[in-house]
Amino acid sequence: MKKRTEMTVETVQEVALDTIEMKLNHPYISTAAQPGQFLHVLAEGHTLRRPISIASIDREYGTITILFKVMGSGTKNLAAMKPGMEVNVVGPSGNGFTVQETPARTALLVGGGIGVPPLYGLAEELQRKGIGVKSILGFQSRAHVFYKEKFERIGTTYMVTDDGTLGHHGLVTDILDKAGRFDHYYSCGPIPMLKAVREQLRGHPGFLSLEERMGCGTGACLACVVRAETESGYQKICTDGPVFDADEVIL
Amino acid sequence: MTDLTVKLPGMTLTNPVMPASGCFGFGREYSAFYDLNQLGAVIMKAATGNARFGNDTPRVAETASGMLNAIGLQNPGVQRIITEEVPYLAGYDVPIIANVAGSTIAEYEKVAEAFNHTSSVNALELNISCPNVKEGGIQFGADPDMAASVTEKVKAVSGLPVYVKLSPNTADIVTIARSVEQAGADGLSMINTLTGMQMQLSRQRPLLANETGGLSGPAIKPVAIRMIYAVKKHVSLPIIGMGGICTAEDVLEFLLAGASAVAVGTANFTNPYVCPEIIKQLPRVLERYGFDSAAEAIGRGHDE
Numbered sequence: 345m346k347k348r349t350e351m352t353v354e355t356v357q358e359v360a361l362d363t364i365e366m367k368l369n370h371p372y373i374s375t376a377a378q379p380g381q382f383l384h385v386l387a388e389g390h391t392l393r394r395p396i397s398i399a400s401i402d403r404e405y406g407t408i409t410i411l412f413k414v415m416g417s418g419t420k421n422l423a424a425m426k427p428g429m430e431v432n433v434v435g436p437s438g439n440g441f442t443v444q445e446t447p448a449r450t451a452l453l454v455g456g457g458i459g460v461p462p463l464y465g466l467a468e469e470l471q472r473k474g475i476g477v478k479s480i481l482g483f484q485s486r487a488h489v490f491y492k493e494k495f496e497r498i499g500t501t502y503m504v505t506d507d508g509t510l511g512h513h514g515l516v517t518d519i520l521d522k523a524g525r526f527d528h529y530y531s532c533g534p535i536p537m538l539k540a541v542r543e544q545l546r547g548h549p550g551f552l553s554l555e556e557r558m559g560c561g562t563g564a565c566l567a568c569v570v571r572a573e574t575e576s577g578y579q580k581i582c583t584d585g586p587v588f589d590a591d592e593v594i595l
Numbered sequence: 596m597t598d599l600t601v602k603l604p605g606m607t608l609t610n611p612v613m614p615a616s617g618c619f620g621f622g623r624e625y626s627a628f629y630d631l632n633q634l635g636a637v638i639m640k641a642a643t644g645n646a647r648f649g650n651d652t653p654r655v656a657e658t659a660s661g662m663l664n665a666i667g668l669q670n671p672g673v674q675r676i677i678t679e680e681v682p683y684l685a686g687y688d689v690p691i692i693a694n695v696a697g698s699t700i701a702e703y704e705k706v707a708e709a710f711n712h713t714s715s716v717n718a719l720e721l722n723i724s725c726p727n728v729k730e731g732g733i734q735f736g737a738d739p740d741m742a743a744s745v746t747e748k749v750k751a752v753s754g755l756p757v758y759v760k761l762s763p764n765t766a767d768i769v770t771i772a773r774s775v776e777q778a779g780a781d782g783l784s785m786i787n788t789l790t791g792m793q794m795q796l797s798r799q800r801p802l803l804a805n806e807t808g809g810l811s812g813p814a815i816k817p818v819a820i821r822m823i824y825a826v827k828k829h830v831s832l833p834i835i836g837m838g839g840i841c842t843a844e845d846v847l848e849f850l851l852a853g854a855s856a857v858a859v860g861t862a863n864f865t866n867p868y869v870c871p872e873i874i875k876q877l878p879r880v881l882e883r884y885g886f887d888s889a890a891e892a893i894g895r896g897h898d899e
């Protein structure tokens with residue numbers, strides 16, 4: 345169950361251009377959290393909370409790692425937090441990734457930019473469950489790349505950059521067939537990327553993590569809805585998602 | 596002990612604080628955070644005749660001290676609200692106010708009439724002030740004759756007290772308020788959001804898919820206070836006040852201006868516990884400013 349609580353900042357560091365990795369301590373949140381869920385973070389002086397994905401969970405030390413890009417004033421304020429300070433969050437929020445229990449299977453992870461963080465926690469979880477992981481990660485340029493080595497430690501990882509400064513020059517969808525065989529896929533990134541990934545991987549079971557501007561983050565205000573093949577015709581990203589069965593949502 | 600009880604047409608509230616329409620769904624989500632029995636009442640999300648999906652996304656944007664929304668009255672339709680949502684809220688011991696919307700007067704009548712068939716709804720809030728739909732909504736709230744006409748028609752079909760929710764997007768809110776009072780309204784609810792727009796620099800286009808949205812949050816509080824104060828001088832109907840309330844001090848400001856009770860909207864998004872926190876603080880704040888009860892503070896800002 346999600347709670348509103350204060351998490352203590354343990355470490356803050358810039359891991360790529362304008363990209364901050366922050367480790368937050370909270371015994372309850374770290375126990376309850378699942379990969380793919382998010383924290384709804386209060387940025388001091390702001391009306392709306394900022395949704396930030398859970399990038400890694402360390403249950404033993406009671407910490408959650410988040411990775412975020414400094415975009416506007418909310419993430420800028422958050423980036424200025426120092427170890428020992430408290431961050432007000434509502435979490436763990438939303439429904440995360442469903443990890444199939446069947447052993448000896450392989451999953452393909454396709455991430456774009458700031459859609460990469462939730463896939464890292466998923467990769468760790470899949471590895472713990474003995475499921476093979478292949479990753480295709482897209483970034484704007486070499487300077488924006490983070491967690492390359494961490495993904496490589498878990499499984500085969502293909503890098504893609506928009507400007508060709510690292511790995512394949514182009515889009516993640518250019519090299520999806522390079523990954524070879526896999527059983528299901530997970531993808532997070534901008535909507536055009538998710539659409540293209542889903543189109544190319546049609547026939548494979550897959551899960552997509554979606555982003556939309558949120559109001560309440562608890563399912564009450566209906567700001568972050570997506571049309572879906574459900575009885576009501578829609579799903580709420582903040583509570584039904586952010587992770588959805590790829591066939592369920594209409595993008 | 597400071598007495599927080601307030602009496603309004605159709606209900607007696609244990610305290611004057613309730614969540615505002617559209618900011619609290621039908622209560623289920625916030626019941627995961629606290630016991631809804633603490634609330635003075637609950638105002639439900641707008642109901643229309645049939646289910647509505649609402650506007651395209653993005654539907655919200657943040658502003659200085661507030662936000663814009665253009666949800667577009669998404670709701671499952673009045674029938675499903677009555678069969679699926681009202682019974683859930685009726686499990687709590689709090690008065691329920693149903694927010695009624697429509698594109699035509701006939702739709703307002705249909706929705707209002709439907710609520711006669713449930714014993715759990717205490718009052719209607721007639722939403723003639725939604726700025727986010729192409730037809731209906733604000734169109735009825737901006738013109739005194741239209742506002743009176745929809746009020747009269749709804750009063751004729753409904754067995755419940757009707758609070759007309761006024762729009763601040765009008766040159767003369769006092770005229771509208773007087774007009775709906777004459778048309779038989781039992782109370783007023785004010786204010787709905789102020790129409791606004793935000794440009795997205797990266798796209799050089801309006802950020803919201805609907806282009807315009809309703810401004811809410813602390814940014815609009817002075818506008819709400821000013822309007823309630825003005826209306827209170829000329830109209831004797833009880834007022835449910837809203838617009839930017841975040842603290843118990845804000846509640847007292849609204850009571851002084853002339854509101855008999857208040858609704859809290861946007862602040863729920865910043866702090867999901869804001870309603871019970873305000874209710875807990877309210878006795879101390881009333882006491883600090885010399886009031887033994889909430890009722891005593893109503894309209895006191897007008898005293899000579």
Ligand SMILES: Cc1cc2nc3c(=O)[nH]c(=O)nc-3n(C[C@H](O)[C@H](O)[C@H](O)COP(=O)(O)OP(=O)(O)OC[C@H]3O[C@@H](n4cnc5c(N)ncnc54)[C@H](O)[C@@H]3O)c2cc1C
Nearest residue numbers: 392394395396397412413415416417418419458555556557
């Ligand atoms: C489920 C989910 C998970 C996310 N996970 C991450 C993550 O792990 N790392 C990361 O860097 N970013 C993530 N984002 C995007 C992140 O929420 C925005 O970049 C951030 O809110 C921008 O805030 P700001 O104040 O810096 O920018 P501003 O542009 O000043 O923000 C203004 C308003 O717009 C909202 N907003 C702006 N961009 C987005 C966006 N892309 N998605 C949703 N709301 C937005 C803000 O929350 C705020 O309400 C996630 C978004 C969602 C919906």
Ligand SMILES: Cc1cc2nc3c(=O)[nH]c(=O)nc-3n(C[C@H](O)[C@H](O)[C@H](O)COP(=O)(O)O)c2cc1C
Nearest residue numbers: 615616617641664722786787811812838839860861
């Ligand atoms: C996301 C959102 C949805 C809303 N939906 C409705 C609605 O369905 N019906 C209505 O009468 N008012 C609606 N409102 C207006 C609020 O009930 C309230 O009048 C307004 O937001 C001012 O109060 P606040 O500043 O405390 O939010 C909505 C406001 C927001 C922010």
